[in-house]
Amino acid sequence: MSTQLDRARAGEITPEMHRVAEKEGVDPELVRRGVAEGTVVILKNRVRRNCDPVGVGAGLRVKVSASVGLAGEGDTIAGEVEKVRAAVEAGTDAIMDLSTAGDMDGARRAVLAAATTPVGTLPVYQALVEAREKYGAAVKMQVEEMFAVIERQAAAGVDFLALHCATTWQTMRAAKKHRRVDYLVSHGGSHLMGWMIHNRRENPLYEHYDRLLAICRRYDVVLSLADGWRPGCLADSLDAAQVQELVVLGELVARARKHGVQVMVKGPGHVPLGHLRATVQLEKELCFGAPYFVFGPVVTDIAPGYDHITAAIGGALAARAGAEFLCYVTAAEHLGLPDVQQVREGVVAARIAAHAADVARDPRAARWDLEMSRARKALDWDRQIELALDSSRAAMMRRERSRGSHQACAMCGKYCAMQVVGQYLGKEQGVC
Amino acid sequence: MSTQLDRARAGEITPEMHRVAEKEGVDPELVRRGVAEGTVVILKNRVRRNCDPVGVGAGLRVKVSASVGLAGEGDTIAGEVEKVRAAVEAGTDAIMDLSTAGDMDGARRAVLAAATTPVGTLPVYQALVEAREKYGAAVKMQVEEMFAVIERQAAAGVDFLALHCATTWQTMRAAKKHRRVDYLVSHGGSHLMGWMIHNRRENPLYEHYDRLLAICRRYDVVLSLADGWRPGCLADSLDAAQVQELVVLGELVARARKHGVQVMVKGPGHVPLGHLRATVQLEKELCFGAPYFVFGPVVTDIAPGYDHITAAIGGALAARAGAEFLCYVTAAEHLGLPDVQQVREGVVAARIAAHAADVARDPRAARWDLEMSRARKALDWDRQIELALDSSRAAMMRRERSRGSHQACAMCGKYCAMQVVGQYLGKEQGVC
Numbered sequence: 001m002s003t004q005l006d007r008a009r010a011g012e013i014t015p016e017m018h019r020v021a022e023k024e025g026v027d028p029e030l031v032r033r034g035v036a037e038g039t040v041v042i043l044k045n046r047v048r049r050n051c052d053p054v055g056v057g058a059g060l061r062v063k064v065s066a067s068v069g070l071a072g073e074g075d076t077i078a079g080e081v082e083k084v085r086a087a088v089e090a091g092t093d094a095i096m097d098l099s100t101a102g103d104m105d106g107a108r109r110a111v112l113a114a115a116t117t118p119v120g121t122l123p124v125y126q127a128l129v130e131a132r133e134k135y136g137a138a139v140k141m142q143v144e145e146m147f148a149v150i151e152r153q154a155a156a157g158v159d160f161l162a163l164h165c166a167t168t169w170q171t172m173r174a175a176k177k178h179r180r181v182d183y184l185v186s187h188g189g190s191h192l193m194g195w196m197i198h199n200r201r202e203n204p205l206y207e208h209y210d211r212l213l214a215i216c217r218r219y220d221v222v223l224s225l226a227d228g229w230r231p232g233c234l235a236d237s238l239d240a241a242q243v244q245e246l247v248v249l250g251e252l253v254a255r256a257r258k259h260g261v262q263v264m265v266k267g268p269g270h271v272p273l274g275h276l277r278a279t280v281q282l283e284k285e286l287c288f289g290a291p292y293f294v295f296g297p298v299v300t301d302i303a304p305g306y307d308h309i310t311a312a313i314g315g316a317l318a319a320r321a322g323a324e325f326l327c328y329v330t331a332a333e334h335l336g337l338p339d340v341q342q343v344r345e346g347v348v349a350a351r352i353a354a355h356a357a358d359v360a361r362d363p364r365a366a367r368w369d370l371e372m373s374r375a376r377k378a379l380d381w382d383r384q385i386e387l388a389l390d391s392s393r394a395a396m397m398r399r400e401r402s403r404g405s406h407q408a409c410a411m412c413g414k415y416c417a418m419q420v421v422g423q424y425l426g427k428e429q430g431v432c
Numbered sequence: 433m434s435t436q437l438d439r440a441r442a443g444e445i446t447p448e449m450h451r452v453a454e455k456e457g458v459d460p461e462l463v464r465r466g467v468a469e470g471t472v473v474i475l476k477n478r479v480r481r482n483c484d485p486v487g488v489g490a491g492l493r494v495k496v497s498a499s500v501g502l503a504g505e506g507d508t509i510a511g512e513v514e515k516v517r518a519a520v521e522a523g524t525d526a527i528m529d530l531s532t533a534g535d536m537d538g539a540r541r542a543v544l545a546a547a548t549t550p551v552g553t554l555p556v557y558q559a560l561v562e563a564r565e566k567y568g569a570a571v572k573m574q575v576e577e578m579f580a581v582i583e584r585q586a587a588a589g590v591d592f593l594a595l596h597c598a599t600t601w602q603t604m605r606a607a608k609k610h611r612r613v614d615y616l617v618s619h620g621g622s623h624l625m626g627w628m629i630h631n632r633r634e635n636p637l638y639e640h641y642d643r644l645l646a647i648c649r650r651y652d653v654v655l656s657l658a659d660g661w662r663p664g665c666l667a668d669s670l671d672a673a674q675v676q677e678l679v680v681l682g683e684l685v686a687r688a689r690k691h692g693v694q695v696m697v698k699g700p701g702h703v704p705l706g707h708l709r710a711t712v713q714l715e716k717e718l719c720f721g722a723p724y725f726v727f728g729p730v731v732t733d734i735a736p737g738y739d740h741i742t743a744a745i746g747g748a749l750a751a752r753a754g755a756e757f758l759c760y761v762t763a764a765e766h767l768g769l770p771d772v773q774q775v776r777e778g779v780v781a782a783r784i785a786a787h788a789a790d791v792a793r794d795p796r797a798a799r800w801d802l803e804m805s806r807a808r809k810a811l812d813w814d815r816q817i818e819l820a821l822d823s824s825r826a827a828m829m830r831r832e833r834s835r836g837s838h839q840a841c842a843m844c845g846k847y848c849a850m851q852v853v854g855q856y857l858g859k860e861q862g863v864c
Binding site: 100101125128129131132135136137138139172175176179180181182183184190191193194195197198232233234235236272273274299300301302303304305306308309310312313316317320331332334335336337338339342348349352353355356357359360366368369370372373374376377384387388389390393394396397398400401402411412413414415416417418419420421422423424425 | 532533557560561563564567568569570571604607608611612613614615616622623625626627629630664665666667668704705706731732733734735736737738740741742744745748749752763764766767768769770771774780781784785787788789791792798800801802804805806808809816819820821822825826828829830832833834843844845846847848849850851852853854855856857
């Protein structure tokens with residue numbers, strides 16, 4: 001069966017491309033060309049029914065993704081579904097189910113049912129957990145079993161799969177030579193490396209990459225090539241391991257495209273302000289313009305409790321520099337797992353970053369800001385609340401905090417300064 | 433009496449310059465030269481006793497300021513002092529008392545007593561309010577009375593005075609020709625313009641600028657030249673009125689320096705991501721490198737309720753581009769006045785922006801991040817909490833949200849992946 005990429009190359013504008021173009025307000029031919037060139041991917045598993053396709057890439061709005069998942073005792077599927085609903089309500093473009101414990105098949109089913117957005121997963125988690133249950137050790141995972149889980153998740157309708165295919169021995173040797181401050185922060189990546197070292201084998205996702213591509217083709221799943229050497233602190237940004245892996249990622253992007261598989265690349269993580277442009281530019285060059293899905297990035301390590309803000313700064317800048325997909329970071333990052341409120345705020349912060357960059361990338365994005373500014377000028381509070389990115393929060397804060405601002409006009413007395421100036425500016429001739 | 437600027441020019445390193453250099457970890461001669469050239473100002477009124485001097489400008493850490501003040505019925509001096517304490521505890525470098533109602537002398541005294549940081553004010557507010565009380569209309573304010581209030585506030589120990597000296601008829605005509613979406617958002621600026629139009633007179637702060645400079649000299653108050661035409665929405669950024677005023681501001685910077693008065697320039701406001709670099713560069717060129725004190729800037733108009741985040745994005749970028757002083761924006765901006773919690777979060781968000789830029793401006797700033805990264809690597813939670821920009825928030829969220837992350841290690845079973853990889857990376861020879 002042909003993929004969106006095959007069909008785009010053949011000159012066909014698919015219903016999914018039309019739908020993406022409609023939502024973005026762009027020419028469907030622009031979407032088709034982007035998909036054909038690989039600079040745009042469409043997140044939509046062939047077998048999934050309840051998902052509105054989302055386009056990610058050059059020329060389209062910057063998108064955001066929110067992660068949920070069962071992480072241990074106390075987590076429930078209902079609780080994670082509540083987070084999905086909060087994230088979707090807050091306007092996320094995609095959900096990732098990163099469950100690492102409990103009933104992972106059940107959680108995925110529930111997330112896929114609850115989300116109307118594309119859903120991504122990191123299937124190696126489940127393969128490792130099942131191996132631990134079966135053999136008492138995750139490192140005993142069999143390659144066949146891993147591919148069986150990947151196929152199972154793709155068949156379940158997952159729209160994009162995060163896989164650390166480029167975390168090879170070559171990258172491990174680069175990391176060994178070039179000591180890091182914080183050597184590993186990618187959860188999936190570190191488990192895979194543990195497996196590789198324990199079993200003295202190459203990364204099976206790299207070794208059997210064609211097999212993986214065949215699964216992605218079958219379901220038209222977007223391959224999200226993850227970075228096992230994602231730096232975990234500013235000090236490790238753009239080090240040998242990260243850049244070596246990016247070189248391998250580029251090779252894998254080319255191979256995926258050759259096989260008609262849609263592909264995007266995941267990126268850091270922790271990036272100092274001064275590295276953001278280079279980080280994005282490097283991905284664009286080495287990975288032939290593949291959409292860049294960055295995690296934050298957070299621009300400082302010193303603000304646990306506020307990493308939705310450190311990530312909003314990095315996300316805005318990364319997207320301005322060319323990244324097209326922002327994985328949210330919540331206020332709980334580096335401290336624990338987010339609650340529903342933090343999920344919600346994380347999505348809003350990422351959307352702020354995405355929109356700020358959209359305004360710089362495409363003047364049409366600023367129409368929303370212009371509408372808001374006109375509503376402000378007209379003191380039309382209903383319209384301001386309606387236009388607010390988070391209307392319920394804006395309405396609540398307006399109710400709670402507006403007392404003082406209502407009274408500011410008590411300053412003038414007989415003549416309202418604003419009125420005086422407004423009359424002057426509105427007239428054809430000045431008074432002076 | 434000579435000012436810091438006079439003495440720097442004479443080659444003297446004053447105790448205030450030594451103190452600033454000590455806090456910044458830089459050579460006192462660097463501070464002296466910056467002050468002499470006008471690229472650094474030292475906030476410290478000659479008569480103020482309880483203020484630790486703060487340096488603002490090139491080569492120094494980016495600073496943040498938090499605004500408080502009585503705005504109407506219901507506001508109390510005690511309530512505003514509580515905000516001052518919260519802001520200082522959260523690490524603000526300066527406080528502005530922007531009271532526009534009530535016992536303004538009393539509020540200022542209380543703020544000056546409570547803050548150990550420099551304090552700024554916008555004296556024209558008080559002059560207008562007193563005129564309203566006396567004549568029934570703020571526009572009846574007499575020039576003599578305005579200067580009396582300015583002198584009174586300087587004599588009370590205020591360290592920097594925000595004054596819209598460049599909001600002249602020339603800038604009003606530019607604004608009239610070039611229609612804005614949201615023509616006025618500067619509160620002080622609009623009142624002054626109302627006065628000018630009503631009285632058909634030039635801006636007295638411009639007309640009698642030398643008199644103002646004499647007051648600033650007397651107390652060594654830093655003149656904070658404010659922008660009455662600060663754009664209030666993305667659409668108005670870098671328009672004729674704003675840029676015309678910046679041209680006049682440059683003229684006034686030169687005149688202040690000639691009179692030995694320390695001077696900085698206030699800036700927007702609402703700035704799209706794509707305008708930030710040009711906005712800062714323009715100020716640096718037109719105002720001869722005077723320190724730039726920006727308000728946010730917010731990078732989108734559409735997120736009321738989250739403007740501490742929109743401002744953190746803009747603040748980080750503006751500071752990276754050369755702005756040295758960030759006026760915080762709270763989550764309540766555009767909706768009402770902030771409560772104590774929002775004041776606190778506003779300061780933290782501005783400090784995150786300042787620090788993210790500091791890392792890009794001076795590699796030494798990243799030492800803090802490096803310490804945090806080492807503590808993370810060592811799983812040393814006490815040290816992480818201690819190093820956190822907001823330790824109490826980090827500690828609270830760790831307590832509340834850490835359940836899941838404790839359990840993540842249940843994934844491996846018999847062999848810990850992190851340990852396996854750590855052993856590999858730590859050894860001289862690889863296993864493969």
